[in-house]
Amino acid sequence: xxxxxxxxxxxxxxxxxTSITPGYxxxxxxxxTVSGESHLGHSRPYITFDVVQRYLRHLGYKVRxxxxxxxxxxxxxxxxxxxxxxxxxxxxxxxEPMEMVQKYTNLFHHAFRLFNCEDPxxxxxxxxxxxxxxxxxxxxxxxxxxxEVNGSVYFDVKKYAASYPYGKLSGRVLEDQLETTRELDGQxxxxxKADFALWKNAxxxxxxxxxxxxxxxxxxxxxxxxxxxxxxxxxxxxIHGGGMDLQFPHHESEIAQSTIAHGHAPVNYxxxxxxxxxxxxxxxxSYNNVIKLSxxxxxxHPLLEQAYHPMVVRFYILQTHYRSTLDFxxxxxxxxxxAFRRLWEAYAILQKLAHSGNTDAEDTELDQKVxxxxxECADFMNDDLNTAKVLANLxxxxxxxxxxxxxxxxxxxxxxxxxxxxxxxxxxxxxDILGMQPLQAEQSGKLDSVLxxxxxxxxxxxxxxxxxxxxxxxxxxAETGVQLKDEKDGTVSYTIE
Numbered sequence: 001x002x003x004x005x006x007x008x009x010x011x012x013x014x015x016x017x018t019s020i021t022p023g024y025x026x027x028x029x030x031x032x033t034v035s036g037e038s039h040l041g042h043s044r045p046y047i048t049f050d051v052v053q054r055y056l057r058h059l060g061y062k063v064r065x066x067x068x069x070x071x072x073x074x075x076x077x078x079x080x081x082x083x084x085x086x087x088x089x090x091x092x093x094x095x096e097p098m099e100m101v102q103k104y105t106n107l108f109h110h111a112f113r114l115f116n117c118e119d120p121x122x123x124x125x126x127x128x129x130x131x132x133x134x135x136x137x138x139x140x141x142x143x144x145x146x147x148e149v150n151g152s153v154y155f156d157v158k159k160y161a162a163s164y165p166y167g168k169l170s171g172r173v174l175e176d177q178l179e180t181t182r183e184l185d186g187q188x189x190x191x192x193k194a195d196f197a198l199w200k201n202a203x204x205x206x207x208x209x210x211x212x213x214x215x216x217x218x219x220x221x222x223x224x225x226x227x228x229x230x231x232x233x234x235x236x237x238x239i240h241g242g243g244m245d246l247q248f249p250h251h252e253s254e255i256a257q258s259t260i261a262h263g264h265a266p267v268n269y270x271x272x273x274x275x276x277x278x279x280x281x282x283x284x285x286s287y288n289n290v291i292k293l294s295x296x297x298x299x300x301h302p303l304l305e306q307a308y309h310p311m312v313v314r315f316y317i318l319q320t321h322y323r324s325t326l327d328f329x330x331x332x333x334x335x336x337x338x339a340f341r342r343l344w345e346a347y348a349i350l351q352k353l354a355h356s357g358n359t360d361a362e363d364t365e366l367d368q369k370v371x372x373x374x375x376e377c378a379d380f381m382n383d384d385l386n387t388a389k390v391l392a393n394l395x396x397x398x399x400x401x402x403x404x405x406x407x408x409x410x411x412x413x414x415x416x417x418x419x420x421x422x423x424x425x426x427x428x429x430x431x432d433i434l435g436m437q438p439l440q441a442e443q444s445g446k447l448d449s450v451l452x453x454x455x456x457x458x459x460x461x462x463x464x465x466x467x468x469x470x471x472x473x474x475x476x477x478a479e480t481g482v483q484l485k486d487e488k489d490g491t492v493s494y495t496i497e
Contacts, residue, residue: 033086036104052239116436155198230266241271273322319336350422351423363413458492
């Protein structure tokens with residue numbers, strides 16, 4: 001597949017990606033609600049769309065990646081009482097709301113930099129765009145699709161659905177929503193149960209409040225993203241991303257209110273990553289299986305057998321296609337850690353190998369296989385960003401590299417061009433596009449020095465025929481996962497399991 005195709009959640013079809021402005025791509029991803037610390041479930045969308053924007057840049061696009069911070073509002077009206085998450089959590093923590101917001105925003109940034117996720121080009125906050133949200137709400141009211149009751153403003157879903165395909169993104173049927181929506185706070189104010197809030201009146205005890213034409217209040221969750229995405233990416237932009245759990249009500253509501261405000265659909269391609277489950281169960285407080293990222297990195301959680309490096313988690317996520325369900329387990333993470341070490345070790349070996357420069361391959365069959373495995377990586381990424389298949393091909397290439405180091409495969413088995421392609425493929429896909437880094441990169445130099453010293457001591461012991469010491473060093477290192485191998489030329493190499 002020579003051109004990028006993505007699965008459009010709105011049409012449920014794989015479509016060729018064509019940006020609105022040639023050479024430029026606009027990407028909006030719903031960011032965190034900073035009323036608490038980020039957890040394992042948050043890792044998947046932000047790692048997924050970090051790869052999306054990396055790959056778009058690799059293809060030559062100048063990408064404007066916008067990811068918001070929800071630091072006000074975010075009350076959900078389906079399945080729970082309509083409350084301001086940020087304000088309520090600030091009361092519980094006995095902190096000023098913006099103090100708490102800054103705390104969790106900082107923790108979010110810290111965690112995702114450990115994941116090697118690049119910062120977005122723009123990171124707007126809901127509180128920084130109250131004026132834009134009020135203006136958008138006024139526009140929707142003027143067009144007859146929103147109404148004010150007791151200082152709150154609601155979007156008229158039933159009227160919208162009479163002319164537009166409400167529910168197409170999520171597959172929801174409006175009649176079912178009208179029948180099944182629970183009786184929640186503010187429902188008696190609405191014309192229809194399915195209507196959602198654009199603005200909520202703030203009761204006297206509410207901390208976060210702003211003046212508006214309808215009295216003091218705070219914005220609804222959905223209007224925030226519509227206002228910020230249109231401000232920074234335009235009334236119609238290329239890609240809107242997020243987790244599948246946001247399809248309804250959040251993204252469905254975004255489509256509705258933006259369509260009325262601008263007169264057309266806001267997004268050309270909707271992309272959604274699937275969920276992470278834990279031992280087959282959905283993540284949730286009721287299951288007591290929510291793992292915060294700080295707990296994941298430290299191992300300090302009852303469900304964790306050990307600490308997991310951020311790169312291991314990133315690798316584990318990218319080993320599965322972003323639209324497939326991903327089940328977390330200690331066994332899966334431990335297997336990912338072993339696999340990633342093997343793959344990065346092969347890459348490290350490859351970086352040190354040098355080709356003689358021969359233009360002809362000594363093994364034409366192997367040469368062609370390597371070319372195919374390398375070139376397929378672009379096809380897999382162009383086929384809805386299939387990182388799992390890319391990694392599978394890199395694993396196909398790893399034994400060839402290890403064989404070159406061990407002497408089972410001649411470096412000159414490949415032509416100079418193919419060898420250069422091999423090196424470039426690993427650098428481009430493993431590092432640049434998938435964003436992987438070595439485990440404990442800052443300690444790798446010290447580790448190499450310590451291991452080199454131990455190998456020297458062991459070599460000296462063997463020369464003195466002190467085999468007890470030699471064997472002890474080898475066996476103790478093996479217990480820690482370091483395997484020594486005596487090469488034919490008398491040198492000693494090591495692998496880390």
